[in-house]
Amino acid sequence: AGGQVWLHPGVMPGSAPALMEVQVRKGGTVGRALLQRGQRDALQVRLDRDLPLQRARLDLVFLVDATGSMADEIDKLKRSMRSMADQIARLPSRPDTCFALVAYRDRGDAFFVRAHDFGKDLDAFQRSLGALQAGGGGDYPEALNEALHTAVHRLSWRGDGATRLVVLVADAPPHLDYGAPYYDDDMQGALARGIKLFAVGASGLDPTGEYVFRQAAQYTGGRFVFLTYAKADDPSSGPGRETAHDVGNYSVESLDRLVVRLVREELARRPAG
Template sequence: MTHRRPSRSIVALVCAQWLLASSAASAQAVWPEPRPDLPPVPQARSYPNFQAPSATHCARPVGTREVPGGSEADGQARRGRHDDLARAAPERSARAEERLRDAAPSAGTARALPPPPAMAAPMPAPAAPHAQLEAAPQRHPGPRPSHEPVTAGVVDDNADFTSYLAFRERTQVPHRPRDVRERYLLEVRDARGRPVGDAEVAVEAPTGYAMWARTDTGGRAWLHPDAFDASGSGRYDVVVRKDGRQAWGRLARGQKSAVEVMLDTAPAPARARLDLVFLIDATGSMADEIDKLKATLRTITAEVAGLPSRPDICLGLVAYRDRGDAFLLRSHDFSNDVAGFLQHALYPLRAGGGGDYAEAMNEALHETVHQLSWRGSGTTRMVILLADAPPHLDYGAPHYDEDMLAALGKGIKIFGVGASGLDRQGEFIQRQMAQYTGGKFVFLTYAQAERPGSGPGRETVHDVRNYSVDTLDRLVVRLVTEELAKGEGRGR
């Protein structure tokens, strides 16, 4: 018995009917807006700001925006909290004491400054960067050469989600809870089956609870209903839009297949666009990691710029310390001037301050997600978060979990990099942000896991399995390459 393939005309007819049905449904779909009147999920305060990225370029000089760290009394207060923590958690106390010793020379020199404002006006790029803020040299020739490579491993918690849920279950640490145990994959493609990257996504329950996301270059996004919906709805409307066109789909609880939405859009630009931010803990214990980053970033940017897609690169930097330090955060908006970025943003950065274990990561993440000039449609957006401590959970807003939701809504993937000394709480929170936004968890590795001074190697203290190891610069280039490659062929 022979089987005849359906003719092309029949296939074309089916596709046309599918497109018409999708268009008809999308005409009824309404883009949801935040509902501040609804009771939020546990611990949430409000809907994050999901305003879409809209910058058109990054052809600007390297500028600086700084928020001061407050008064010395703030530093004394948090050192008092550290003493309480020491009595409650001896293991964590030992690591915090080490950080205190590292930070001692600069902690005592913090200037008495007024409390940090909610916003600070942008400052133009100074001729001699930050000379008035720290005793930094007038010129920054770059880092001293390092003959020892920095090795790191990486795990993808979305690829091995069962193991990630097991890690969450056995890791009982303070954090901002968002329930991600139930998740669904959304795939957006055009009529030819090609992925539609950077499409805006809204998912709304009949009760009004909603979430927002943007697809990656592969046209995919992970949806976690229980992370935003306090009503536990059984179904959701999914609206997708890009370039003035809109389509509609439906998510039902318990469905096994991916949510598939077809959206016919204009071809993607031939040249990829990449917005890459380095979000760095700049407290005293991070001196070694910052020096290593300085030594490798020039190589990273050169290799990324030399990829076959020749991406149009914008670089940004947000460094943070803590209350009572010389600055709470110091940010440099996106610029395509790579040499200027290295000279005026990265090379002047020095580690200092600190005093207790947790740092002002919440404030820095909020700055990164909401204050930088992320470019609009068709951009790959990545954050490399390098830190050896968790955020303060006792400072009040902003909260990292709300900003990780906003990051997904803006299409920003967070890649956490666990530096030496990062404890289990810090690992949990970095992996939480990476998994939700579609990023990965990176961690430095050593010859002996418990001794960062033992040199590069394959060992780590982190709770990870089946990881690959490479030098940090090659690993970052690989992560960027993988993100850009997901959309290859989209514009053909």
């Protein structure tokens, strides 16, 4: 598949071509075999060496609630972004990674939804992330509907064959009283475009928010995970193993290792070659 084939006649003196040399070339590898005139059997051509594996293409979006209660989580992302990128780059598939950022707050704040489109320049991405500050909010729900719509429909996702992931980091459900767009429509849009959502619940996420996060993650083939702290309901208490979510038998790892593990598992699902 995806290779090129040439036929070269071998001419015997005083006769029509009796043999055809079949040459198959793919990815710099060449294989040859002879096809005899009148031969009806299938011809098998073995390439001289194994084809090199193509690099995986990874489109990775961080979808971040940037309201006032998310200061600690945003700081964690800033501190661990370089480590995450380095670990992802060293995965066995050596992925060709593009990063994007969609940050959101709520109506009346300094910004509503702000996007940094896909790019391979990690320094430029980190500058956008570094400039992001937590602020605003006010009421509990935030503009997650609008931000998810932006992530699914308004970023420059690459074509078929790319692994497409969204990592949501947030501690509140979407406003369901603003009208369209609605998260359930856009999770269907994400599924149609092969985009998986991994929802990371931060401290303070209520049962409604957890339901929305779990629903969107499960529908798109992603996963719901959550941050833990020294004190379950206090993000400022520092790293720890406690959570306010009603869960049990969970393992704990750092945010960068968590993201890298999720990426590694998704890239491992790619068909060989």
